Amino acid sequence: MANIQQVAKQAGVSVATVSRVLNGQNKVASKTKQKVEEAIKELNYEPSMLGRNLRNSESRIMLILIPTISNPFYFEIIKGIENMALSQNYSILLCETDSKPEKEDIYFDLVRKKMADGIISMDPAVNIETLRELAEKYAIIQCSEYGGGIGIPYVTIDSEEASYRAVKHLIQIGHRKIALMNSDEKFSYARERKAGYVRALAEYGIPVIDDYILYTQQLGFEYGQQAMKKILALPDRPTAVFAVSDLLAIGALKELNAAGIHVPNDMAVVGFDKIDFSNMTNPTLTTIAQPMYKMGTIAAQMLIDLLRGEQVDSVVLEHELIIRESTSG
Amino acid sequence: MANIQQVAKQAGVSVATVSRVLNGQNKVASKTKQKVEEAIKELNYEPSMLGRNLRNSESRIMLILIPTISNPFYFEIIKGIENMALSQNYSILLCETDSKPEKEDIYFDLVRKKMADGIISMDPAVNIETLRELAEKYAIIQCSEYGGGIGIPYVTIDSEEASYRAVKHLIQIGHRKIALMNSDEKFSYARERKAGYVRALAEYGIPVIDDYILYTQQLGFEYGQQAMKKILALPDRPTAVFAVSDLLAIGALKELNAAGIHVPNDMAVVGFDKIDFSNMTNPTLTTIAQPMYKMGTIAAQMLIDLLRGEQVDSVVLEHELIIRESTSG
DNA sequence: ATGAAAAATGAAATCGATTACATTTTCATA
DNA sequence: TATGAAAATGTAATCGATTTCATTTTTCAT
Numbered sequence: 001m002a003n004i005q006q007v008a009k010q011a012g013v014s015v016a017t018v019s020r021v022l023n024g025q026n027k028v029a030s031k032t033k034q035k036v037e038e039a040i041k042e043l044n045y046e047p048s049m050l051g052r053n054l055r056n057s058e059s060r061i062m063l064i065l066i067p068t069i070s071n072p073f074y075f076e077i078i079k080g081i082e083n084m085a086l087s088q089n090y091s092i093l094l095c096e097t098d099s100k101p102e103k104e105d106i107y108f109d110l111v112r113k114k115m116a117d118g119i120i121s122m123d124p125a126v127n128i129e130t131l132r133e134l135a136e137k138y139a140i141i142q143c144s145e146y147g148g149g150i151g152i153p154y155v156t157i158d159s160e161e162a163s164y165r166a167v168k169h170l171i172q173i174g175h176r177k178i179a180l181m182n183s184d185e186k187f188s189y190a191r192e193r194k195a196g197y198v199r200a201l202a203e204y205g206i207p208v209i210d211d212y213i214l215y216t217q218q219l220g221f222e223y224g225q226q227a228m229k230k231i232l233a234l235p236d237r238p239t240a241v242f243a244v245s246d247l248l249a250i251g252a253l254k255e256l257n258a259a260g261i262h263v264p265n266d267m268a269v270v271g272f273d274k275i276d277f278s279n280m281t282n283p284t285l286t287t288i289a290q291p292m293y294k295m296g297t298i299a300a301q302m303l304i305d306l307l308r309g310e311q312v313d314s315v316v317l318e319h320e321l322i323i324r325e326s327t328s329g
Numbered sequence: 330m331a332n333i334q335q336v337a338k339q340a341g342v343s344v345a346t347v348s349r350v351l352n353g354q355n356k357v358a359s360k361t362k363q364k365v366e367e368a369i370k371e372l373n374y375e376p377s378m379l380g381r382n383l384r385n386s387e388s389r390i391m392l393i394l395i396p397t398i399s400n401p402f403y404f405e406i407i408k409g410i411e412n413m414a415l416s417q418n419y420s421i422l423l424c425e426t427d428s429k430p431e432k433e434d435i436y437f438d439l440v441r442k443k444m445a446d447g448i449i450s451m452d453p454a455v456n457i458e459t460l461r462e463l464a465e466k467y468a469i470i471q472c473s474e475y476g477g478g479i480g481i482p483y484v485t486i487d488s489e490e491a492s493y494r495a496v497k498h499l500i501q502i503g504h505r506k507i508a509l510m511n512s513d514e515k516f517s518y519a520r521e522r523k524a525g526y527v528r529a530l531a532e533y534g535i536p537v538i539d540d541y542i543l544y545t546q547q548l549g550f551e552y553g554q555q556a557m558k559k560i561l562a563l564p565d566r567p568t569a570v571f572a573v574s575d576l577l578a579i580g581a582l583k584e585l586n587a588a589g590i591h592v593p594n595d596m597a598v599v600g601f602d603k604i605d606f607s608n609m610t611n612p613t614l615t616t617i618a619q620p621m622y623k624m625g626t627i628a629a630q631m632l633i634d635l636l637r638g639e640q641v642d643s644v645v646l647e648h649e650l651i652i653r654e655s656t657s658g
Numbered sequence: 659a660t661g662a663a664a665a666a667t668g669a670a671a672t673c674g675a676t677t678a679c680a681t682t683t684t685c686a687t688a
Numbered sequence: 689t690a691t692g693a694a695a696a697t698g699t700a701a702t703c704g705a706t707t708t709c710a711t712t713t714t715t716c717a718t
Contacts, residue, residue, distance in 0.1 A: 001466075003674055014698045019676055026677095029684095029696060046441040050383040051674025054703050059379065061422075069407055070605065075399050082425060091439060093390075094423040096411060110420060112375040114704095137330075221609050254609050276399065280550050280583045282611050332704055343668045348706055355707095358666060358714095380704025383673050443674095 002043035004051075011039035022047055060090050062303055063107055063116040065123045067099045071219055071247060072275040073292070074122065077143065080296020081120060088304055090117075099125030099218075111138050118303045121145075124187035139306040143299040144290075145189055146314075153306070155298045155315040159189050162288045162319045163196025163242070166270045169286070169321055170240045171204050173328070175268060177236070179212040181227050181243035181252065183219055190215075193244045193272070212238055216248060224251020232259055239267060240327075246271035246278045246287055253281050253326065269326040283325030291317050331372035333380075340368035351376055390420050391632055392436055392445040394452045396428045400548055400576060401604040402621070403451065406472065409625020410449060417633055419446075428454030428547075440467050447632045450474075453516035468635040472628040473619075474518055475643075482635070484627045484644040488518050491617045491648045492525025492571070495599045498615070498650055499569045500533050502657070504597060506565070508541040510556050510572035510581065512548055519544075522573045522601070541567055545577060553580020561588055568596060569656075575600035575607045575616055582610050582655065598655040612654030620646050 004022075008015040013032060020026040021036040028036070039045070053059050062085055066074050078094065085092050093116055095107040104126060110116045111134070118139030121131065128147040134140060135152045146154035170178050180197045183190045194213070201208055211234060216223035224247060231238060232255070243249035249271030253263060261267050263283050271278055274289040295317055302312045333351075337344045342361060349355040350365040357365070368374070382388050391414055395403050407423065414421050422445055424436040433455060439445045440463070447468030450460065457476040463469060464481045475483035499507050509526045512519045523542070530537055540563055545552035553576060560567060561584070572578035578600030582592060590596050592612050600607055603618035624646055631641045 004676095005674080015675080016677075016699080017697060020697090023676080027695065032696075046438075046443075048383075048674055049439075049442045049444040050379070050386070050388065051703090052676075054377075054379040054383045054674075054705085055676045057379070057703065070401070070404050072399070072401070078398055079425065086435060091422055091424075091444065093420055095420075096408065106415060109375075110378075113378045114375075115378040115420065221605060250609055254611070257611050276550060277579075277606055277609075280579055280606075280610070282583070282586050333706095334704080344705080345668060345670095345707075346666085349667090352706080356665065361666080377704055380673090381706075383675085383704075384706045386673065 002045040004045075004047065007036065007039045007043055007045050010043060011036045057114070058307075059115055059117050061093050061116045062090050062300070063093050063095055063110060063119045065095050065097055065104070065107060065119060065121040065126065067097055067123045067125055069094070069096050071245075072277065073246070073273040075275075076292035077122065077296040077299070080293040080298075081143075081300040082296075084297040084300035084304075088300075090300075090304070097123050097125070099123060101127055101130075104130070108134060118307055120299045120303055124189060139303055141299050141303045141306065141312075143295060145187065147188060153302055153312045153314045155295055155302060155317065157290050157295075157317050157319040159192035160196040160199070162272070162290075162321075163193035163244070164200045165196075165321050166242050166272070166286075166288055167197050167200035168203070169323065169327065170242060170268060170270060171200060171206070173268070175238075175240040176204075176206050177209075177212070177238040178206075178240045178242060179214065179231050179234075179238040181214050181216065181224065181231075181241055181248050183216050183244055183248075185215070190244060197242060219245040219247045221247055221251035221254065224248035225255045226251075228252040228255035232256075232261070240269070241267065242270045244272050246273045246275045246285060249285055249287070249326075250277065250281055253283075253285065257282075264325070264327050271326075274322055279324070281326075286324045286327040287322050289320045289322050291319075331374040333374075333376065336365065336368045336372055336374050339372055340365045386443070387636075388444055388446050389418055390422050390445045391629070392422050392424055392439060392448045394424050394426055394433070394436060394448060394450040394455065396426055396452045396454055398423070398425050400574075401606065402575070402602040404604075405621035406451065406625040406628070409622040409627075410472075410629040411625075413626040413629035413633075417629075419629075419633065426452050426454070428452060430456055430459075433459070437463060447636055449628045449632055453518060468632055470628050470632045470635065470641075472624060474516065476517060482631055482641045482643045484624055484631060484646065486619050486624075486646050486648040488521035489525040489528070491601070491619075491650075492522035492573070493529045494525075494650050495571050495601070495615075495617055496526050496529035497532070498652065498656065499571060499597060499599060500529060500535070502597070504567075504569040505533075505535050506538075506541070506567040506569070507535075508543065508560050508563075508567040508570045510543050510545065510553065510560075510570055510577050512545050512573055512577075514544070519573060526571060548574045548576045550576055550580035550583065553577035554584045555580075557581040557584035561585075561590070569598070570596065571599045573601050575602045575604045575614060578614055578616070578655075579606060579610055582612075582614065586611075593654070593656050600655075603651055608653070610655075615653045615656040616651050618649045618651050620648075 004015050008018045020028050097104045120141045122143045124145035132150045142154035214227045271285045271287040274287045278285040305312045333344050337347045426433045449470045451472045453474035461479045471483035543556045600614045600616040603616045607614040634641045
């Protein structure tokens with residue numbers, strides 16, 4: 001495995017010249033350049049990023065923190081991040097935290113140890129205080145989920161408004177007994193989506209019934225199924241459910257199917273995220289679409305800007321209510 | 330951001346001593362050790378992996394090549410890899426190739442440039458010749474999908490046998506007109522699964538009908554839907570379908586649903602992979618389960634062994650036919 | 659107290675690149 | 689042809705760790 005010294009020797013020039021050829025910017029006489037390129041080819045030389053990175057004090061790696069890889073919601077975001085990163089010569093380290101602080105810390109260490117230049121955090125469970133401290137020394141962007149007011153730039157959608165629209169849609173098609181299948185309120189998105197739910201109900205003078213609001217520990221089919229079981233056991237059963245995640249909604253649909261309850265006639269269902277699978281269910285799922293790919297590219301661009309020392313501002317992207325069979329027989 | 334020099338100065342020792350304290354192995358007087366540790370704490374020192382990696386000529390990063398992140402089949406494998414990697418102080422760089430050689434090459438470059446120590450390839454589209462060449466100089470493990478006979482260790486299941494069992498199951502419950510929804514035969518798994526299909530039919534004296542074998546360009550719901558449309562248009566319609574991926578099978582189910590064809594009564598369906606979704610469909614999907622998590626941990630361990638210079642042998646893991654509603658009314 | 663062996667520590671080379679600064683070469687012009 | 693500016697190239701420091709080998713300190717039996 002040749003190094004730059006050997007290339008220099010082979011080409012009969014100094015390492016500086018080889019480096020200049022490598023990086024293209026500086027002027028090198030075309031004859032010299034040719035000699036160097038030949039030497040590179042002959043020796044099958046590939047510049048080591050280890051050396052380059054040390055010298056440049058950068059790793060050109062960005063850390064992506066996600067709670068779990070199992071939620072397809074993250075797919076498109078990751079693709080967006082990856083493409084933007086790649087186009088600017090960054091690679092991405094995908095880190096699944098399982099929403100556990102210990103695992104989070106392992107990954108934070110990678111930044112502290114210069115193995116990664118910055119972080120795009122999508123983990124709603126992230127310890128916000130740790131994140132804030134870290135952000136003082138390192139470049140961090142929040143994507144999708146965020147803690148406001150801590151000075152870390154984020155890109156997201158207006159969850160409150162999206163939720164409001166989803167619930168309003170249910171009300172407008174005639175529902176008044178609407179359940180909310182939420183996740184833990186320690187997550188900002190959970191709080192916001194609840195707020196939107198409450199606002200929509202309030203606007204139509206519908207009282208908020210505590211029993212209609214369920215909390216799931218995690219996002220996953222099973223949790224949606226369980227929550228739906230509880231809803232079905234309610235004495236005054238709701239006629240509609242708004243779930244804060246497609247995964248929950250799909251689990252709910254499954255449970256409704258099993259119970260022989262017709263969707264949307266007996267129970268309407270709305271999800272959130274528009275994951276691919278939400279169009280494969282029977283009936284297909286009404287849901288909120290987020291511009292995930294775009295969110296990813298923007299997050300990556302923001303991080304790169306931040307790393308360049310530029311000022312970056314938070315971004316709120318548009319969302320869209322996608323009406324499908326689960327709310328329109 | 331302190332470096333080892335400053336710690337040494339602060340502690341009144343040499344950098345060698347600090348390094349020894351850092352790495353624990355060498356004997357350092359406990360008094361000295363304490364001084365150093367205090368200095369580390371005072372300066373908030375974190376050793377830079379850039380320096381360490383350059384010196385050690387390793388990056389402690391392993392590359393995971395997957396065709397697309399959108400197939401949940403990879404979830405558990407990735408988790409397995411990640412956990413094993415983490416436990417041995419490796420990080421994983423997740424790389425989506427989209428089965429495009431250009432993208433593949435970008436990632437291969439990371440290995441050539443020492444940004445990654447080795448590769449776990451799960452990409453069936455990977456250029457096998459490139460991979461073989463690369464394997465001469467770098468550590469590579471094939472996971473799930475593999476090219477045999479090129480001397481690169483792999484961990485996988487017996488796809489031919491799994492496919493044989495799936496089709497045999499369909500035959501045993503009474504089907505004789507069985508379609509195969511395959512993907513491109515450039516992939517080894519596609520060839521093997523077809524072979525298993527053919528063997529099962531042959532065993533029962535059922536002729537192979539070319540029209541019953543469909544090829545999809547990719548694995549994805551839409552492709553399953555399209556293929557099912559073609560099957561439904563067949564003059565002598567099959568009564569069962571074996572799809573080589575759950576994604577295809579789920580798309581097929583969707584299409585059957587839309588066409589008002591009852592599963593399994595009018596058409597039985599078998600998938601492959603046992604992704605989470607496969608239990609959420611209506612009806613639930615009969616499928617082949619692979620020990621994905623285990624496959625991941627083994628692949629990671631194999632790569633680490635390879636990096637250590639040890640001899641590693643290929644592994645074939647068990648699979649299991651999971652019979653659910655789509656084949657048992 | 660002495661000396662040899664063992665333990666602890668330090669000096670300096672090394673990994674492989676980039677780059678500031680110094681030096682040499684080129685080349686147009688007087 | 690001599691001269692000076694511009695262009696090309698080289699020298700050597702640097703990034704931040706690890707590690708070999710040399711040196712110093714400690715330990716302990718005599």
